[in-house]
Amino acid sequence: MLNANEQEWKNERLRRIGEWETHCPWDDFIDEPAIWSHLNRPAPSAERFRDIVAKARDNASTGQMLPPEDVAALLNARDPELREEVFATANQIKQTVYGDRIVLFAPLYLSSSCVNNCAYCGFRASNESIERRALNRAEVEAEVRALVNTGHKRVIAVYGEHPESDADYICRTIEQIYSVRVGDGGEIRRCNVNAAPMFVEEYRKIKQAGIGTYQIFQETYHRETYRKVHPANSLKGSYRWRQFGLHRAFEGGIDDVAIGVLFGLYDWRFEVMGLLYHAMSLEKEFGIGPHTISYPRMVYAENSPLSVRSRYLVGDDDFKKIVAIIRLMCPYTGSILTAREAPELRHEMIVKGGVSQMDAGTRIGIGGYSRMAKKHLEHREQFMVKDSRSLDEFILGLCKAGHLPSFCTAGYRQGRTGAAFMPLAKHATVNRFCIANGLLTFREYLDDYASPEVREIGEPEIIPKYLAWVREHVPDMYGEVEARLVRTENHEHDLHF
Numbered sequence: 001m002l003n004a005n006e007q008e009w010k011n012e013r014l015r016r017i018g019e020w021e022t023h024c025p026w027d028d029f030i031d032e033p034a035i036w037s038h039l040n041r042p043a044p045s046a047e048r049f050r051d052i053v054a055k056a057r058d059n060a061s062t063g064q065m066l067p068p069e070d071v072a073a074l075l076n077a078r079d080p081e082l083r084e085e086v087f088a089t090a091n092q093i094k095q096t097v098y099g100d101r102i103v104l105f106a107p108l109y110l111s112s113s114c115v116n117n118c119a120y121c122g123f124r125a126s127n128e129s130i131e132r133r134a135l136n137r138a139e140v141e142a143e144v145r146a147l148v149n150t151g152h153k154r155v156i157a158v159y160g161e162h163p164e165s166d167a168d169y170i171c172r173t174i175e176q177i178y179s180v181r182v183g184d185g186g187e188i189r190r191c192n193v194n195a196a197p198m199f200v201e202e203y204r205k206i207k208q209a210g211i212g213t214y215q216i217f218q219e220t221y222h223r224e225t226y227r228k229v230h231p232a233n234s235l236k237g238s239y240r241w242r243q244f245g246l247h248r249a250f251e252g253g254i255d256d257v258a259i260g261v262l263f264g265l266y267d268w269r270f271e272v273m274g275l276l277y278h279a280m281s282l283e284k285e286f287g288i289g290p291h292t293i294s295y296p297r298m299v300y301a302e303n304s305p306l307s308v309r310s311r312y313l314v315g316d317d318d319f320k321k322i323v324a325i326i327r328l329m330c331p332y333t334g335s336i337l338t339a340r341e342a343p344e345l346r347h348e349m350i351v352k353g354g355v356s357q358m359d360a361g362t363r364i365g366i367g368g369y370s371r372m373a374k375k376h377l378e379h380r381e382q383f384m385v386k387d388s389r390s391l392d393e394f395i396l397g398l399c400k401a402g403h404l405p406s407f408c409t410a411g412y413r414q415g416r417t418g419a420a421f422m423p424l425a426k427h428a429t430v431n432r433f434c435i436a437n438g439l440l441t442f443r444e445y446l447d448d449y450a451s452p453e454v455r456e457i458g459e460p461e462i463i464p465k466y467l468a469w470v471r472e473h474v475p476d477m478y479g480e481v482e483a484r485l486v487r488t489e490n491h492e493h494d495l496h497f
């Protein structure tokens with residue numbers, strides 16, 4: 001039950017959302033009959049399928065997305081041999097655009113209070129077994145210190161929708177996250193945000209606080225399902241308010257946005273098409289597509305029967321297809337596979353799905369990094385994660401598989417966002433920065449935080465491997481990268497391109 005203050009705050013926002021809905025300036029971009037008309041076509045012939053895959057491969061250096069009819073055809077294909085071709089192409093596209101690096105981040109939960117009642121979520125207002133709170137200044141500091149002490153440089157700050165965690169709280173906590181310093185070079189250099197859709201003036205404030213990417217998941221693009229899982233009188237009950245949440249963010253000056261759905265609420269093929277149409281709408285209105293796409297799968301959440309009984313839960317085989325097809329569909333976008341998935345599947349999909357970003361050492365409970373160490377506590381968490389390895393264990397796994405772990409946050413600080421970033425990703429020239437900055441940040445990690453096991457493989461194998469990549473692919477940068485690696489080894493920090 002909401003208290004009087006929460007109810008009043010919610011009612012005022014509902015009133016303003018209602019006003020906004022009557023003047024919404026954008027065209028609805030989810031045309032359900034059109035999506036179904038694409039999806040209801042028969043599976044493509046092998047020849048047509050291979051034409052589409054070849055087109056996707058070419059798109060890696062032109063920045064084009066696949067059109068809806070092609071994405072639907074990929075989603076409809078069932079032949080296992082063709083599926084392997086999608087996996088191989090997803091990896092090729094990722095190598096072309098970003099190179100073989102994985103950017104690492106940590107989700108940082110700042111508040112667990114929420115006025116909404118989403119059927120799949122442990123934080124929903126009616127779940128009385130969850131501990132409710134917004135972190136105070138001392139707790140935020142403790143969380144950031146704990147994260148920085150493991151080696152993290154990038155977080156996504158996560159907030160419930162609640163008067164305690166409104167736009168002012170978000171601004172204060174972002175500023176605080178950036179202000180924490182631990183020793184030489186121990187700091188968070190980029191703070192992305194996952195929070196509820198806002199009004200334009202609120203986005204302006206948050207932009208001023210120096211956020212990175214603003215992330216909103218639509219959860220499901222299917223209206224009837226959306227209505228079923230988000231009660232009508234809740235803030236999240238307005239499909240349209242959420243659908244255009246990132247459009248309003250652009251109006252508020254935020255030029256770097258991220259989309260996603262919660263797979264398991266509705267037919268996964270429909271949801272992939274929804275992501276495509278969302279990306280197309282952002283491109284059409286602002287000329288800038290999503291910086292990242294996330295595809296969390298619904299997992300067990302405390303006291304949420306839907307989270308385990310939904311008839312649309314996605315099995316591993318279909319999930320792998322989803323990850324790879326998203327890479328083919330939108331080659332320039334960052335692709336995020338989270339710790340909701342088990343370690344084996346995550347490793348497999350780095351290669352087969354062209355995944356480019358992952359969270360590691362993840363704790364999603366409130367106060368999780370400073371207080372819970374290795375344990376997960378259901379009464380503090382929104383859902384349960386399957387990959388609970390420490391950051392160092394995760395990095396060891398990446399190194400053993402030959403990937404470059406990266407803590408790069410340079411794009412933001414070099415002004416490579418929005419319209420400045422998109423051409424680099426779309427024309428596959430951003431990888432020159434990705435690998436160079438990945439190398440420098442991994443060098444920092446090796447010197448400041450790595451276990452002996454990680455050093456044993458990172459020093460003789462990973463650093464030389466990717467330095468050789470720089471020499472071969474971006475020879476004009478080689479000398480400077482080599483020099484900055486030496487300076488980093490000599491305890492200079494945050495050297496970036």
Ligand code: SF4
Binds near residue numbers: 114118122123124125
């Ligand atoms: S999904 Fe988000 S909005 Fe819905 S109950 Fe959970 S925290 Fe609140």
